[in-house]
Amino acid sequence: MTKSKRPLISVNPLNGKTLKTYQEMSQEDLEKAIGRADKAFVSWRNRSFSDRAVILKRASNLFEERSEELARLMALEMGKKLSDGQGELALCAEIFDYYAEEGEKILAPQHLSTREGESTLVFQPLGVVYGIQPWNFPFYQPARFTAANLIAGNVVLTKHASNVPQCAEAFAQLLFDAGVPEGVYTNLPITSGGAASIIDDDRVKGISFTGSNAAGAMVAEQAGRNVKKTVMELGGVDPFIVLEDADMDLTIQRFAEGKLGNCGQICLAAKRIILTEPIAEEFLDRATKLFQALKPGDPLVESTDYGPLCTEKAAEQLEDQVSKSVKAGAQLLVGGKRNGAFIEPGILTEIPAGSPAAVEELFGPIACVWVVPDEEAAVKLANDSPFGLGGSVYTQDHERGRRVAEQLECGTAFVNHAASSYASMPMGGVKKSGYGRELGELGIKEFVNQKLIRYFN
Template sequence: MSSIIKTINPYNGEEIKEYKQFSKSKIETCLALSEKTFETWKHVEISDRTKLLKKLSKNLIKNKQVYSELMTEEMGKPISQSNTEIEKCVFLADFYAKNSDQFLADDLIKTDAKESFISYDPLGCILGVMPWNYPFWQVLRFAIPTITAGNTVLLKHASNVTGCALAIQDLFDASGFPKGCFQTLIADHDQIDALIADQRIKAISLTGSEKAGRHMAEIAGKNLKKAVLELGGNNACIVLADADLDKHIETMVAARMQNTGQSCIAAKRFIVVEAIYEEFLEKFTKKVNDLKIGDPKEPETRISVLARVDLADTLKKQVDSSIKKGAKVVIGNRKDQAYFEPTIIIDVKPGMSVFDDETFGPVAAIIKVKDNDEAYQMASNSKFGLGTMVFTENFLEARKQISQISDGAFFINELVKSDPRLPFGGTKASGYGRELSKEGIQEFVNKKTVYINH
């Protein structure tokens, strides 16, 4: 008997819809179709694939409000941010429609041969395991380049955004992609673990927690499958003494509070030089207090509920355990069901949960340091490696730190963000592999050496 998956609106706690989990035979049917479709899809000219991408882009625009409202209902994202997410997906589709032909073109290499080059051939059926926090963006930034490269995709989305998962499948189908290019699986983790062992699955892409990444990497490695892992983050926001707070304080607040703090690349740790600490804390606190909190369906809302009650419970435990070790709350730390009040916590030190771990919600940990050297050292004191941001007017000095920061991204006077034109990914416990840009579309291809003598 199939299990039932229920989606719940986290703002009002009401059930949205029920879905039947796929049976073993239904998953087999999807996998067989994916493999069959690949055999023809891989021969379709890239120019024809990108024509379908242009249709997909138009359908995203056409259905923007419907998709945005679905996201907001399923995981509580403020509606204005849901709209922005769909607009970013349009940018993504347009980027790969324009550039994929160039990214996948044979790369000619001069050798002793009459002709030698690298051919970028698709691998086959790729499995994507995706999270709920950006229900459309996370999926499409994986699926669009992967499918455009000639692969087919099976998606296991987070169960609380099952409606979004099925809507994305409908989006690909309505845009003219062959049946089987993109399919959503309503499945549990045991079913997915078993699927990875199937020889028809050629590679895996996972965006999720460090724990999920370690589990997936173990299964993928055991089965000799390539994996791209985009995992947790504990990004530092370094604020140096010469930072222009009046110019950048809103960016710093957005870096922590975007998506109600539920972002792997959000600024989790604010490392502030003592000369500017009091001014920063005053201005940062005022801006956080000014954020409109409420119903995610209201256009002015900037902070709403977390996606599930258990996520708020976890966040509360992290903050409270840090308080027991000496941290102090400036504002916030109130929880009500899935709601967690925007929180600023100071006197934070290594060894506290809000310093060491990923906090997935609107909690800003503030760390005071004496100078620039200590700021950069403190920023690097993390097992994660997604990104670091620094705010300073001395750009030349900040540039010298690029090679000293081992993260996957280094942003000066801007919050860390993903952009289709730039590769995205992390180091250390934040995973490996890259999404987006040229690097992303070449992750799931066979970089084949071709050597020809006449």
């Protein structure tokens, strides 16, 4: 066996203590893992939908049974509050349950109308698919990719983020305990540098990536050279539009959910708060008081309002973005101070063009606020971005909310609710937020061969 390259270290961001160290998989072991997956596909694709569904149902039950244990693991390894972790695991159970129940129906052959003969569209698995997953939702992110592909008959290789190796191991163990055969799901303990060869391997038929735009572009470029299907979810700077007729109590509640959930470390988080002038003062006053009342603490303690970011490095980067924005002229109404891996929830206003808060994704509990005169200006500002993942609009006029939502250049738009994910609803972005969809009917069809069969007499 060749020597491992570098360790994957699990660190508690609350106190900086090392929890566990893993050795990166060697190139020789990686080659064997891909070979096992390729071999496993032959038998897995021929298992009936009902057989595969039974296994997914067991996995769904295990997510519920192990919710407390796995939520605690996320709290220790990446700082997620227990309540946030339990919500994530409930969604994982919902996803596996949804695909177990609906997968066969979604992928049933479709008979098409033709002028002569008969035509049928069938959906067939591609083979080995590779998921590159982030750290912010170490169970939900791989769950949405894995469940859809397992029920479709594909086999899955997964590279988790290097800072959550314990969660990666626990996810794989849960699937094995549910009855997933060896090789049908494989956790790859590798760093980014060790992952390049996987995309080039002819046995790997598709790649799904969730992460930064820069890293996603490199993965897509390499996959493109190999003519391989990809799905890209590359984050965003989602607008949160508050119109003058919004229900302010509801809006503040949704703002707290959309900005503070997972300590702001969500691709679909409310990142650009766009207020129409008539309600700006009230919103900022209430949001400032809300943030001032929040208390940091151990994510394992239920009374904690917010925990640390995933790493101290992440907190330092966010602190730097806030500092540079303030130096450029932005006003910091509240918060923004760092203590280790903790960042006080903050609000930036008067944000100048070109500053980090105006052009970069601030991944944490910092709200960036703009005030505009009216609905038209709000929509224009919302769409003035290279990204287009999600967005939300707040108004008591249902038709007005629908009209604004339809104008937003994004993959997912919500009215009177913070952007979020559901097992049966597709999620994905446009522009530099990526392409392709996960979850729902669209998600299961990303990595299948949609084959047309024509019959003539």
